[in-house]
Amino acid sequence: MLNYILRRLLHMIPTLIVISVLVFVIIQLPPGDFVDSLEAELQESDSVASKEAMEQLREQYGLDKPMWEQYFKWISGFVVGDFGYSFEWRRPVVELIGERLALTFALSFGSLVFIYLIAIPIGIYSARHQNSMGDYAFSSFAVLGLCIPNFVLALVAMFVVVFLLGGSAGGLFSPEYRFEPWSFGKFLNMLSHLWVPIIVVGAAGMAGSMRVMRNSMLNVLREQYITTARAKGVSEFKVVYKYALRVAANPFITGLGMQLPRLISGSVIVAIVLGLPTTGPMFLKSLQGQDMYLAGSFLMFLAILLLLGNLLSDILLAISDPRIRLE
């Protein structure tokens, strides 16, 4: 097992190198660089920037060097935990993204747990009461979740929370906690805000998960060993939850690898709408302002998060299903 994990991690290294090159090319794609967009911004506010000052800034940030040199500077720092310098915030990238990435992870993970908590019981129910009213009701509900764009759902959620429930919109913390260091109180405060984005992000993935659970449960319930168990007088509860569920949950765990990219994408866009202090808003701003090291680091870390998620789903599958050999 350990052997397998190590090998998979080694395999990720070439992939990561290619990804890092791609990320760097992508963030270099916009015409001009950060200094150009700064210049444009200054001109809008009617202040004049001298040519020399701009060139000096360019030199200071290393923007005058050839592209491959900039790439090597960035990636060699990346390995030792120096992700570059944010031009716009005038702070090292590492200070800016740590907490935001953690919150993005919390949001994605929370949505995943939410999806599982809801989709598994409903999937089991729908399979056991196939073509019943409840089955149809849940299916239509799931389809609705599939068709509504994430950001529209976020808008609706914002409307409901603010105008119908009288809560506050935007952010993950109440004002009194916003700039406080982390404490237990702040953690609880975050949880009380986190449920809205969790539901919104989770709703889109719910439909697929419910369907997967329902179909795989239906297939398993038709197996002969289930009939045998029933014939022997095993209680229905034990048949379903002890014998059928274990096998039926496998495609669900495989689906984790497909679920993750959707969750991360969803959490980025929902965070922008709701103004959460996660990756989304800062990533968008860094893209617009050509703050390339910040944008690049975000993109890089989101890709790493995804790769690790895929590895995790493979390991989980091996643990839950002893028939699968990891060789």
Next chain:
Amino acid sequence: MSETNTNQNEDQNTSPLQPALEADADETGVSQDDQRILTAGQWRLMWRKFKRNRLAVVCGWMLLFMYTVILLSGFIAPYNPDSRFKNRAYVSPQGLHFFDDSGFHIRPFVYGLTANRDTASQRWVYSQDKTRRYPVKFFVYGQEYSFLGIKTNWHLFGLDQDGGKQQRGIFLFGTDIQGRDMFSRVLYGGRVSLTIGLFGVLLSVCFGSVLGVVAGYFGGIIDNLIQRVIEILRSFPRIPLWLALSAAIPPNMGQLQSYFMITIILSILGWTGMARSIRGQVLSLRNEEFVMSAKLMGASHSRVIFRHLMPAVSGYIIVVATIAVPGMILAESSLSFLGLGIRPPMVSWGALLTDCQSLTTLFYYQWLLLPALFIIIVVFCYNFLGDGLRDAVDPYSAAKR
């Protein structure tokens, strides 16, 4: 030479079968209808099966209707998407009336509006002025637009013109902050929203099906290489990558060019899923006898791929493509909503929703959310159309469910 050979081969494959089936049918007393099924071709069988799924057929018709509407949007929309009405910002949707004090009218009408300033909220509030009644006229002449390159000013409906002044208007979906008719904007926005998904998928299909078939057919190093590229592209989270790429579109680019740039950006990730599933199909077909016999007869690789394998997976490609369209439509609307997709003056449903980002808009002007309803309907229809097509193409799908 090889062409005639394979053709003969195909003939031999099918022709002896047909009389045999017909003879069978006569003996066993199979009805005429069943006999037709037994001898029907692949596409006919799929079509029969598809037609049985009512919901999918209805969704298909719905989509066809919507595409017709957006083709004719210049004619159906009473105004151009950019024409502003003075002092008509944030008018709520106007109802069509049939009844007034004097009873029923066969011709629908709208009431005139009077604008009042609400001092508390600093907004314009409109009230219906029942003394002014404007009947809705059909096939009227209004603002000029171009239909397939022909300039015309013929509209499906509208109000009588008021000596060139544009004060009076009919706003079925209300107006936005600049006093532009939302109904017209939704119709024009549909053009972008509905076509960008189609073009994106078309591009993905061209790219993905060729690479998928090639990967599955040749295997070995080529397959490995293509698989690695797909794997790397798929290890990017979609929305962030799309955001990063569309941020790279130069701001001074023309409307049409940026439209196609977005299409390309959407298909950069789109083709990977398609190539992957088509590769799987080809892998299972590669060792079939018809491929083997084509190869033995000396058919070239390209002939085997394009003459034998592509037609065999074409049904499957259509299904995968249909299922991919709603994802593209959602992606475009998300990008445009965030201001990184379609740029003004071009409109799309996602771009129209950009105005809804603030809480005040959500609270006072909920009708601006209407474009979302159309996104939902279209995505719904495509999903069920895709489901129906998949069941029709895959003979085992019914058993699986």
